[in-house]
Each structure stands twice: as C-alpha cells, then as structure tokens.
Amino acid sequence: MKKLTMASRLKKSVSAAIVLMMLTPFSAFAADANATSSSADQVKEILDMLQQNHVSAPSADNLSTAAIKGMVDSLKDPYTVYFTKNEWQQFTDSLEQNYVGIGVRVGEDKDGILIVQVFGGSSAEAAGIKRGDIITKVEGAATAGKKLDDVISTILGTAGTEVNLTIKRGDSSFDVKTTRKQVQIPVVTSHMFANGVGYINVSSFSAEADELFASNLDTLKQQGLKTLLIDLRNNPGGLLDSALNISKLFIKEGVLIHTKDRDNVDDPVLIQGGATQPFPVVMLVDEYSASASEVLTGALQDYNHVKVVGTKTFGKGSVQSVYPLANGGALKVTIEEYLTPNMRKVNKVGLTPDIESQGEVPQLITALRTAGLTSFTLEQNRRNTSLNSYELNDSFNIVSQNGRTYIPSRVLAALVGADVSWNEADKSVVVAAGDISAAFSTAESGDSLNQEGTSFIDVSKFADTFKQLKWSQDGGVLKLSVQ
Structure with a gap:
C-alpha cells in the first residue's frame, strides 16, 4: 500500500520539503549595494534586452524568476531554494500539513483508490466516506489501473469547488459529491497500547508540533505511561525550534547540535531549562527520517535517553535560514552544517539505529517489543x-x-x-x-x-x-x- 496524503506527497519523498529551518527577518537579508551594483546593472541590462527584443515577448517577472533560480541552481545545493510568493505559500502549507482537498489518506487497490484514513472534520467525513471504501471513478473517469498521483491530482482543486466521486463499499457502489476545502492533517498523533506502552507519531516538525507533542505526552501519562515509543518514520523535518522544544522534554541541559558555518565557527544550539522523564524511550526511524528528525534522534541517542529502532536515516545534516523577500516570496539558504552533541557527522551519512529492522509493519512490531509489549x-x-x-x-x-x-x-x-x-x-x-x-x-x-x-x-x-x-x-x- 502506498501511503500518501490527499493533496500531499511529502511522505516517502526526499524533496525541498526536507528542511531544518530557522526563520530570519527581512532586514537580515539586506545586501551590500555598492559591492554588487556592477553585477546587478549587468543583469538588469540583459533582462531589459530580452524583454524588449525576444520574439516570445517574455514578461519581466518570468525573466527575473528564471534569473534568480539560475543563480540558485548554480550553487548545486538542493536545499538552497528560491520561492515565488505562491511557491512559498505552498511550501509553508506542506510543512504545516495544510492542504486543499477532501481530507483522506489513500492507497492503491486493483479496483481503484483505497481510502486508508478519513480525517476528522473533513468534507469526506461529512459526505459519509469511510476507511476501506474504494474510489472507482473521479468525475466519471475510472481510477482502476491509473497512477495514484494522477488520480490525486484530479481530486485536488480550488477550495469551495466540488468533485464527483463513485465509491465502492463491499458489493455496492454509490455516487458522492463533496466539496474541496482546507484540511489540517494532524502532525502529531498518539495511542496507548497494553502494558503502559505509549506511542507518539510525529509526521512533521511544524510550528505547532512541539506543543502537540507535549499535549499528547501528558495524555499518555494520565493513561499510565510506562514506556514511550516515538515514531519519526517518513518525517522529512521542519523547524529547528520544534525539535529543540521537544528535546527539552527529555534533556535538562546540554547541546542539541553543534553547527559549522562557512568560516568553520561552531555556534552550538543549546538545551536549557529542560526536564527528564522517568520512563524508557524507544525511537523509530527509517531512510526517510531527515533533518529535524535526525537532530532529535541524534541528541537523544547521544545522551543515552533512547533506543533507536529501524534503518539508517536520510543524512540531511545542514541548516537552512529562510529570508522573506519584498515580493512575498522567500529565499531558503543553507547556512550551516550540523553535528550531533557527540560531534557525529549526519550530512550525507545518516544515523545508525541501535536495532536494525526493515519493513514498516515489522519495524513497528520490533519497536513495540523493544518498548516492552x-x-x-x-x-x-x-x-x-x-x-x-x-x-x-x-x-x-x-x-x-x-x-x-x-x-x-x-x-x-x-x-x-x-x-x-x-x-x-x-x-x-x-x-x-x-x-x-x-x-x-x-x-x-x-x-x-x-x-x-x-x-x-x-x-x-x-x-x-x-x-x-x-x-x-x-x-x-x-x-x-x-x-
């Protein structure tokens, strides 16, 4: 089963969404105008010539965007990215897991598209769509044999518009008309297994992930938590502050990460005013656990606060700073490489689990057994x-x-x-x-x-x-x- 969120291909995707970000005010991006005026004049001269003379009549905006992206691409750094205003909005929505869709997680099935999960409060839930249903048609077109991504793109659209689906449930089929709307997919979920084994899944280090993690942890404690399993599989990363605040729930004082900038200066990110927990912690990671996921895993592993189960992590050991631009866009720039508290390299190396386990279902079973189930x-x-x-x-x-x-x-x-x-x-x-x-x-x-x-x-x-x-x-x- 392909695990994909409707309106998202974040999971199992190593893309620009894999970030460890620090947000930087606009003023920090001011350039030295005197040092760059000559180059800037030359770029403007060429842009003007192309706009005025090329047979395709290119717009100034398109030429400027292409020029900027060309400069960024010349760095050959997949994590330094220029975003237009619309692209930045899409990026921040994906980080916060805000999407316009019908509110389901889907998978492949020979008869069409399988509904794996229906999110609470979604238009799909309101329309009576249930887990286990199969979407056999979208706007009258059969979904069987089609690529999952292609079907997803036909279901997505503008908020407030309607989409017509044919649903198969058991031996019966029926048509459903549902309205696309903004969907907030939960980035933190939890569950209590037997023997006091609590489970928290973090799918993204969004701005609210740390608060949601703390809230879910408190709920598990009230239910008699004895061992905690943190699942960071398929988590591509997110905000450094969120990882820092979650680490404070387990580490009183120390270094979260060491950083190395362009001058090889180490300016460590410190954990201060933290706490410890009275129960063991197991962490579950895979090859798609990246960036902030690796920051948190590396810190808890180095401080001997966790037993890590799964596969070697992705190996995205760099920090990006995001500089807002006057046009509403943003420039995400790699400013540092980071190392774990024990100075272990992460970039292009990844973190090795304490217990190797392959396959999503076997990994979860192994991690739960390690936690005491x-x-x-x-x-x-x-x-x-x-x-x-x-x-x-x-x-x-x-x-x-x-x-x-x-x-x-x-x-x-x-x-x-x-x-x-x-x-x-x-x-x-x-x-x-x-x-x-x-x-x-x-x-x-x-x-x-x-x-x-x-x-x-x-x-x-x-x-x-x-x-x-x-x-x-x-x-x-x-x-x-x-x-």
Whole structure:
C-alpha cells in the first residue's frame, strides 16, 4: 500500500520539503549595494534586452524568476531554494500539513483508490466516506489501473469547488459529491497500547508540533505511561525550534547540535531549562527520517535517553535560514552544517539505529517489543490492517499459491522476536529465535519463495516450528497472534 496524503506527497519523498529551518527577518537579508551594483546593472541590462527584443515577448517577472533560480541552481545545493510568493505559500502549507482537498489518506487497490484514513472534520467525513471504501471513478473517469498521483491530482482543486466521486463499499457502489476545502492533517498523533506502552507519531516538525507533542505526552501519562515509543518514520523535518522544544522534554541541559558555518565557527544550539522523564524511550526511524528528525534522534541517542529502532536515516545534516523577500516570496539558504552533541557527522551519512529492522509493519512490531509489549495480534484483510486493534496505514503482501499462504519473512520473524537471514548456498530463509533456528527452502519443498526482493514463508510451516505463533484465515481476514 502506498501511503500518501490527499493533496500531499511529502511522505516517502526526499524533496525541498526536507528542511531544518530557522526563520530570519527581512532586514537580515539586506545586501551590500555598492559591492554588487556592477553585477546587478549587468543583469538588469540583459533582462531589459530580452524583454524588449525576444520574439516570445517574455514578461519581466518570468525573466527575473528564471534569473534568480539560475543563480540558485548554480550553487548545486538542493536545499538552497528560491520561492515565488505562491511557491512559498505552498511550501509553508506542506510543512504545516495544510492542504486543499477532501481530507483522506489513500492507497492503491486493483479496483481503484483505497481510502486508508478519513480525517476528522473533513468534507469526506461529512459526505459519509469511510476507511476501506474504494474510489472507482473521479468525475466519471475510472481510477482502476491509473497512477495514484494522477488520480490525486484530479481530486485536488480550488477550495469551495466540488468533485464527483463513485465509491465502492463491499458489493455496492454509490455516487458522492463533496466539496474541496482546507484540511489540517494532524502532525502529531498518539495511542496507548497494553502494558503502559505509549506511542507518539510525529509526521512533521511544524510550528505547532512541539506543543502537540507535549499535549499528547501528558495524555499518555494520565493513561499510565510506562514506556514511550516515538515514531519519526517518513518525517522529512521542519523547524529547528520544534525539535529543540521537544528535546527539552527529555534533556535538562546540554547541546542539541553543534553547527559549522562557512568560516568553520561552531555556534552550538543549546538545551536549557529542560526536564527528564522517568520512563524508557524507544525511537523509530527509517531512510526517510531527515533533518529535524535526525537532530532529535541524534541528541537523544547521544545522551543515552533512547533506543533507536529501524534503518539508517536520510543524512540531511545542514541548516537552512529562510529570508522573506519584498515580493512575498522567500529565499531558503543553507547556512550551516550540523553535528550531533557527540560531534557525529549526519550530512550525507545518516544515523545508525541501535536495532536494525526493515519493513514498516515489522519495524513497528520490533519497536513495540523493544518498548516492552509481548503480545501481538496482527490482522489484515484486503483493505485494512490492524495491530492489537490499532489501525495501521501500512500493510504487507500476502501470497496465496498452490493452496498455501505465504507471509513476508520479516513480519513473521518480528512477531516471534526472531532474526531473519538469507542462506545463499541452500537458497533458504533462516529464522532464529533463542535456541530455535529453522531454514525454509525455496527449492523443492516450496516452504518459502521470493518475489521482487522480498522473501515469503509458508505460515503453516512457520507455525509448526515457532509454536508461539497462532494463525487463521477466514472470510478473507488473516489473523496472526503471539501471546
């Protein structure tokens, strides 16, 4: 399932949205007019000539924008960016996760576009659209077989305009007319699992992320929090202040990051007036955790306040300052590289987790087990996936072949707390947990198979060896449990 937010492709996207920003007042961007007057005059001369003489009759605005972007592009720095007024508004909206849409998170399905999540207060909710519904038509055009991004673009539009959808729910279909409007997607969500294991997901370090994090943390404490899991997967970053304020909830005093400017001067960002927490913290990251996500992870890791689970992070270790421009646009400029409190390099390197785990569902299970959860019930049907009754936006493939059911080896291994590896000599998947080790061959027995780089194991054969796993498949619902 492709996890995308309607009106957004921030998640699983390494783009200009990956930023660690400090906002700078307009006055700080004043240039030395005398030093640049000669160059500026030459640029203006060429712009005037092109505007007055080129056969295409280019506008002054278009030429100026192209000239500015050409200068920025010459730096070959993907994080130094010029924004026009409209582009800056779109960028800030994406950072704050404000979008014009119908208010759903969607995924792919063979019959069309699957509704993975409906946001509260959205026009989709008002129209009666539910999780698990499938959009089969947009404005009368079938969605099956179309690229997800292409369908999303047809649903998006101007606030106040209407979009006509055909919805499939079970065996019935019906038409829905809903109005596009501004949608505020929550950047911080939380959930309490059993055994006092609390979960907080931060999808962006927006201006309000720190306050929302603190509020969600207080709620979990009131529910008997004993261990906290912070999920920063697919979080491309955001504002430095938000990361700093969240770090203050766990670190009393210290350095958040060391910085290195163009003159190699270190001006560290300090944590002051912070606090500590009486419970262990586990952090979940992946290759799309970048910038401010890496700042917070690196600090908590260096101060030994967290156990990090997942994959190596993106490696965006630079700081940008945003300079507002008189035309309503903005210039985002890389001003520093940063290092963790222990002077670890992040830029183009990333941060290494303490516990390696691949795959979205296995990562969550592994992180929850690290946090102290011991019982798991994973259910999946064609449209929904839940873990201990908590609905996930992620899913995993199930392969049915020759009367056998195959589950990704990493999902099964995570459920029983096992390690998984590939034995090239025997062409088998090896799963080991404690004193138990088993090899599932892809050869004649067919106990495992490989599809597009993913290994799958016959769940029945797996359960014969790892007896703590119970499984059933009834009415299209697969249930895997470990008690």
